[in-house]
Amino acid sequence: MEDHDGLPEALKKAAHSLQPFVKPRQEVVQIRRILSSHLSVHLNSNSGLPVSRPLSLVDPKSNVDVIPHGVRGIQREYLRYVRANIKARKEYSKASKEHRAGLESQGPIVDMRECSTPQDGFENSMESFLGLVRQRQKHDRLRIIQDYIDMLSQKPAASAEYLNLQEVLKGLELMPKVPADVVNVSASSHMPDRKDLKVLMDQLEKAVLRAKMLLKKEQKLLAKLQAKNAVASAHHGGRLQAIDATRHDLINWIEVELGRAGDSPLEPEDEHTSAKPAKQRREHIESELRSIQRQYARYTKARQGLVAASGGKLEPPTSIELGEDNGLQLANELLSIADGTSQVMHPYLDAMVLVSNEQKVMLQQKSHLTITLSKQLKEGSQGLDRLAEESHLLPAHPMLAAISQRKTLEGAGSFGEQMSIQEWPDTSRRARVWVFASDSATNATKDMVSEKLEEGSTYIVEAEKALSELKSLLGGDGKEDIWARLDGNLGGIRRKVADH
Known part of the structure; x- marks a missing residue:
């Protein structure tokens, strides 16, 4: 490595740290040759060709x-x-x-490039x-x-002797043996039972057959009795229904006639009736009373006959005596009359049944509607109460007491109306409270905004006055553009800035 005396301290430290990894060119070529030869020995030991390409x-x-x-x-x-x-x-x-x-x-x-194939010994x-x-x-x-x-x-459990009973019961004590006398007695007692088993089975089968036969006979008798009772009850029931219908029709007719006679208004008094004498009026009243008495007598007689006939039919058939022919004839006559009246009244009864069914349906629908409306009113009132408790708007803007008092005074007058008002909560009044609170809050907000606008306008006027006074004090009454002074004088301003 060359000498690094002329380099700074930081570069010297970096060169010292990289010195183990930085090698000369010749040393690097030598290391590469050694590695290629070593790899060629391990990868291709048969051929002595060096590895001249990347592996x-x-x-x-x-x-x-x-x-x-x-x-x-x-x-x-x-x-x-x-x-x-x-x-x-x-x-x-x-x-x-x-x-x-x-x-x-x-x-x-002709392809000049050769495809590299893997070697055989690879x-x-x-x-x-x-x-x-x-x-x-x-x-x-x-x-x-x-x-x-x-x-x-x-x-x-994995051992072969785990399921061997002899090995498992090896350490347990032996159970005592049963005495021979007991064994012999039990054997002798079971023998006759085995012999008598067939006899007992035969007796049991006979008892079962006998019980089945008795059951069938009792069922037949019961069916006959039920059929007789059904026919008799149907016959007596039809007669009794006819008699009851006739009785009710007579009672209703008599009551209607009596009501007409008692509630009939007096004839209007005009010029002709005012001239009648009191004697004719009295005769007319007496004749009306006699007719009413006759009709009532016929009603009582017919009612007594109906009661007697119905009482005679309701008695059991065993209690009927031989001397009751007159009662039977009267009952037959009444039944013939009842048949005629029932034929006349049958369509009216059908119409009345239809009307009664419609009325029942209407009443059920009305009760359903009332129940649903009451539930909805209750839920709505509960929701309004909860909102009123959680709201900050209602306490801030309450409804005036005078309005509520006036509305209560002008409300229900009678005791029933007051009770109905107490039973049904006034949902509209609670809604009016919310409407009044929202309106009052809106009005208050509008008033506050208008006050702020007025204050702002006054502040603006005062600011304009102050600005006008400042202009008058500074002598700037005329309108002048502030950029007009700079027009053509930019060079002078630059020179002044450079001098300073």
Whole structure:
């Protein structure tokens, strides 16, 4: 190395630190020759040709599709770069083959370049390394399996004598033997049971058959009784319904007639009626009363007959005596009358049933609507109450008490209306409170803005007055452009600045 005495201290330190790595040209060439000869010996020991080109230890035929998991660090990066190199080589060879095929199709062209082929004695160190890694992983897996097998072999269940009862029960005490007398007695007691088993089975089958027959007979009797009772009940039920319908029709007709007779308005008094004497009026009233009495007598008689007939039919058939022919005839007459009236009243009853069903539907819909509206009103009132508790606007702008008092005084007058108002919360009043608060807040904001604008305008006027006074004091009443002084005098200003 040359002498560095004339260099600064920092460069001397840098040269001293780099001195082990910086070598002369001849020494570098000698080191390269030694390395090439050493590699040529290891890579191509048969031929004595030196390696005169850069070495590539990667074979294009090698397969590095998946990097093993056990490889880490620089080796993993090297394998990744090897994959990229092999891919690039394959693409290059494919492109060169296509290009060469195109040239051959055009004409015979002599290619001066020679394709480098791998030598026969070349060992792919990368494939050997990958094979070593795979063998190591396989060895690790087999070692883990062997460890678990050893652990299982140490347990007692792995031994061949684990399921041998003699070995298992070797240390246990023997159970006492059963006495011979007990064995003989039990054997002798079981023998007759075995002999009588068929007899008992036969008896059991007979009992089952007998029970089935009795069950079938009882079922038949029950079906007959049910059929008789159904027919009798249907017959008596139809008669009773007819009698009840006739009774109700008579009662309704009599009540309507009585109501008409009692509630009929008096005839209007005009010139002709005012001239009638009081005697004719009295006769008319008496005749009306007699007709009412006759109708009531017929009503009571018919009602008594209906009650007697219905009472006679409701009694059980065993209690009917032979001397009741008159009652039966009366009941038959009433039934014939009831049949006629039922035929007349049947369409009206159908219409009344339809009207009643419609009324029921309307009532159900009304109750559903009231329930849903009450739920919505309750939820809305709860939400407004929660917002009123959390709001800062309502306390700042409350609604006037006089307005609320006036509205309450002008509200419900009766006790029922007041109770309905107390039951149903006034949601509109709560909304009006929010509207009033928002309006008052808007008005307050507008007032504040207008006040600030007025203050700003006054400040502007005062500032203009102050500026005018300053102008008058400085004598600058005339309008003059400040840039007019600089027009043509820029050179003089530069000279003044240079002098200073």
